[in-house]
Amino acid sequence: MSLLHSVAAGAAHADRWCDPSVLVSHLATTSCLCCAAIFSLPSSHEWSSTTVVPPDSTGRCDRQQPKSTVIGLTRRRLSRTFSTLGGSSVFMHGKRSVAGGIPVDGPQESLQTTELQVLASGREDKPGGASPVQIPTSHADLKGEDDITILRDRDAERVLPYSADDSPFPEVRAVVRPKDDASVPVNTVRMWVIGLLFTIIGSGLNQFFSLRQPSVSINSLVAQLLAFPVGRLWARWMPIGILNPDRQFNIKEHALIAIMANVSFGSAAATQVIQAAVKFYGMRSDGGFEVLLCVTTQLFGFGLAGLAARWLITPASMIWPQVLSNAALLATLHSRENLLADGWRITRLRFFLVVFLGGALWYFAPGYLFTGLSTFSFVCWIVPSNVVVNQLFGQVTGLGMSILTFDWAQIVYANGSPLLVPFWAGLNVMGSFAIFYWLICPILYYTNTWYSAYLPLLNSNTFDNTGHAYNTSRIMGPDGSVNQKAYQAYSPMFLPVGYAMTFGVAFANLTGIFVHIILYHGPDLWRQWKGTNERDIHARIMATYRRVPWWWFGVVTVVMFVLSVVTNEVWRTELPIWAVFLAFVLPTIYFIPVGVIKALTNISSNQLNLLSEFIGGYAMRGHPMANMIFKFYGYVAIQQGIEFVADMKLAHYMHISPRTVFAAQGIAALLGAIVQCGVTVFMITTFDEVCTPDADGNFTCPHGRVTYSSSLIWGAIGPGRLFSPGEIYGKLLWFFLVGPVLVIITFCLGRRWTNVNYLSWPVAFGAMSLVPPATGVNFSSWWATNVLFNWFIRRRRPAWWSKYNYVLSAALDCGVAVSTVIIFFCISLPAGPLTWWGNTVYTHTADGQGTPYKRLPDAGYFGPEKGSWS
Incomplete structure (x- = not known):
């Protein structure tokens, strides 16, 4: 036709x-x-x-x-x-109770399926003598998209036991096939060449443009999308042989390419340290130091991820919602099944294409043509000079009570896609923001607590006692230490009330998360340690593959620690050995608690950046360079390690050999770190103007500049001058006690009223980590979307939700990612920004200009008497 x-x-x-x-x-x-x-x-x-x-x-x-x-x-x-593999023909939606946020199986029913034996042949790393696993097959695999199976709501709501031939959880059943094809080639030249090419190009481009302001980032979803036509063309055109094992680019190869892109595309945080050290601290560039710093910070998390696998990957309850979006995209591209869901017969692929194209085209409006749609604070546009209205409804330095945005990038900015977060977790997130920032912050602000009324209400900058940005150069000596006389003559440091509240919430989370994990998840973690927990179909399938011995990851961890000690001792960064050891201990003890919360809710509770700065500032006061490196060793290990774990879970769902995944992740992470280090060093040593305010092409190194300023604030001035007892923000230390107390009270109440167990304080606290610069609109619009899809539609149309929800999330993310790249390279870079009322209206408001509630006193400054601070 x-x-x-x-x-x-x-x-x-x-x-x-x-x-x-x-x-x-x-x-x-x-x-x-x-x-x-x-x-x-x-x-x-x-x-x-x-x-x-x-x-x-x-x-x-x-x-x-x-x-x-x-x-x-x-x-x-x-x-x-558009397909190589089929999928399960029945998805289910189960009613479950919760205990501190963990889904617990409800009534159990069996699913009648046919079974297929997976034989040992074709699986190169399968242990000898392993018994075949009984796994279900589906007639949908033999059907085309015109052969439609009906997915009924009552089937979509069915609950399965762990012994069933499908996942116990409806979220997983919606996008993951409960079957394995051991015959497909996986560890192929085709996969490695495409994966390594994407790793080199993607990591290099992302690092290159991270030096620029404004910047652009190529999302790993873009690589996942582009890898499909590349792989299909390779499979079709290359001659059969070692370079091309067959004519089918299969889902497992595709998943491995996506995994390699995901662990390498993110800019290596250590490159920010390199920028600060060479361009701002004046250190001589040394290739050995720079490569080792990048490699050790990136791969330490790899070791932790493998050591935590039995707690974060194998258990079926560790769902990892962010992975389901990747799995949905893979299934959409490779599966040919079709289900009639609540009257909707359109295939997932067509649904994806429509949403992807529509989302990409629409993003041109809030992303370039009319950016006011992104910061849609129309109330502030009406009364631009009303300070109170702008502080409450504004989206730049205000609380964002205007609620609405038309920009998907704004919706997902603070906590990722709302379609991936359970409704109960979304309720925790929105409730937490409303209480801490829409209720408590205005009370503190308008009563001038901490002199906050002289500053913007919500801002991530630090200020002096005249309301201007804090100028650290006025108090720094030539050796990087604080000149005490200059400090007393200048000003103490002040934080906007919203920024100070974020520190308090982080303190509560850093202690409360341990109590929460022990009370709610302790028994499960103990069973997983002993290996007595039940295994679902995916764990039973993966048990037939040869596992990666735990000591492989242990060796990686030990080697990274030794190399870190050598790096800091040989190049004299002033970071002592005991500090390197402490920087490795902190992420080690926080890794599983943070991973459990992320795996269940898709909410990151990793706030170790603040704790690392806090501890480093007290322990190494007067050594800003050491403080900077200490922070990145602690924070990046969890941030990068969680990404490694998520990709391991994707491989678990796709039934890929763990040893192949180990090689793919390790090589991609190592190669990506070296490429990004090379790009950074080349730029800052070849072009003298790079990292200066007047750099050609706006290559001003914004991330390196922020890292430098942060190291001065926390390493030179130190948290002792801000948070110690008797200082301006000293009372925030009580939040370290507030976190555990709230968790214990909630746990006790939950034993009497079970619905109280829906309250999860690590979710409520952890979701606030990006406030500021995130404002209310990043939470209110996010929550409205979460309610619509994960409560209303999931309850009313569970079959539709099962078929399309995760595909919708992947399509919207891909559309915005692709559109962002096109706008930057094809429009913004050559032509510059579009200047008209719709793109500048919010900058002419009190919100956009950060106007404070109170004007300076007649003395010309606020706060303590001149010279009274030390």
């Missing part, structure tokens, strides 16, 4: 266009036809004429070359060309 014929056929059935699912289906069909035409993918007739060869002695199952070259595009053709 030609493209014109497809459109004409749709017009002939105009009476059906009132059905939204039919309308979306026709729009998606046109998009699919265009994409298929571009890539010249094989038709359904080609696949139908292909003979399947049984696995040979190596376990490989190759396909013969197509026997016909039929030209023409049909709906069934697309179902063949």
